[in-house]
Amino acid sequence: MRVPPPEFDPVTHAATTDFVGVASEGTVVSWTWVPEPVKAQPLDHPFAWALVKLDGADTAIMHAVDVASNDAIHTGMRVRIRWAAERVGAITDIACFEPADTAEHSESFSADEGSAEGVTGVITPVSLDYVYAASPEESAFFRGMAEGRILGQRCPVCRKVYVPPRGACPVDGVPTTDEVELAGSGTVTTFCIVNVPFLGQRITPPYVSAYVLLDGADIAFLHLIQGIDAHDVRMGMRVEAVWKPREEWGTTIENILHFQPNGEPDAAYETYEGHL
Numbered sequence: 001m002r003v004p005p006p007e008f009d010p011v012t013h014a015a016t017t018d019f020v021g022v023a024s025e026g027t028v029v030s031w032t033w034v035p036e037p038v039k040a041q042p043l044d045h046p047f048a049w050a051l052v053k054l055d056g057a058d059t060a061i062m063h064a065v066d067v068a069s070n071d072a073i074h075t076g077m078r079v080r081i082r083w084a085a086e087r088v089g090a091i092t093d094i095a096c097f098e099p100a101d102t103a104e105h106s107e108s109f110s111a112d113e114g115s116a117e118g119v120t121g122v123i124t125p126v127s128l129d130y131v132y133a134a135s136p137e138e139s140a141f142f143r144g145m146a147e148g149r150i151l152g153q154r155c156p157v158c159r160k161v162y163v164p165p166r167g168a169c170p171v172d173g174v175p176t177t178d179e180v181e182l183a184g185s186g187t188v189t190t191f192c193i194v195n196v197p198f199l200g201q202r203i204t205p206p207y208v209s210a211y212v213l214l215d216g217a218d219i220a221f222l223h224l225i226q227g228i229d230a231h232d233v234r235m236g237m238r239v240e241a242v243w244k245p246r247e248e249w250g251t252t253i254e255n256i257l258h259f260q261p262n263g264e265p266d267a268a269y270e271t272y273e274g275h276l
């Protein structure tokens with residue numbers, strides 16, 4: 001008997017058809033200690049990850065066991081489920097495991113308990129944290145940002161200016177070593193109007209995301225256009241960077257809040273057609 005149930009037996013490949021209830025109490029088969037929990041783990045204080053074989057099951061499930069220290073858990077230890085305060089029909093209904101009180105008897109469930117309606121969706125919250133290591137040229141770019149400067153690099157062969165700098169010219173395959181400081185003004189080459197709301201969006205649609213070709217640069221820079229109705233944004237429109245207040249600057253491109261029209265006449269198509 002496997003918990004959680006797979007659709008097919010991994011050994012015989014036969015479909016598993018019979019649901020059976022197992023106990024909410026079981027035995028620790030193996031465990032490891034987590035001295036420093038990270039975000040989104042089941043507990044915010046040190047705990048153990050353990051393989052727990054629930055009574056009645058033949059396989060173990062992995063979950064957190066809430067014990068005070070790594071001296072308070074051992075293989076063969078009896079543990080039981082601590083249910084979440086609110087159960088919604090997800091694996092997260094199991095908040096964690098805790099040492100089983102021998103005086104308390106294990107509750108068990110039969111398979112036909114609850115609704116016979118099939119579960120049509122499962123909510124699985126996931127998150128991903130990662131550390132981005134900036135290359136030397138990106139580091140220079142971000143340090144420039146912290147000083148309110150936009151730094152690019154020029155290819156010594158084709159003379160193209162890349163911003164943010166890539167460290168090498170993809171056309172000539174040579175290092176781009178010359179640093180070039182760019183103006184905060186430029187031309188909208190292409191753009192899109194974002195009308196669709198999505199999770200984590202910080203601006204209310206509709207808004208414009210555009211490629212801005214900074215004056216002196218050869219590749220466009222993706223940023224937001226504000227200070228104008230989304231439907232009035234156009235190719236060739238001249239714009240300028242709007243920076244956050246000086247005291248809020250850091251080593252991030254977010255120091256530039258957005259770009260806005262700078263009042264200059266639109267640039268002729270020929271001036272940016274090679275940069276689309």
Ligand SMILES: [Zn+2]
Pocket residue numbers: 155156157158159160169170171172173
């Ligand atoms: Zn080049």
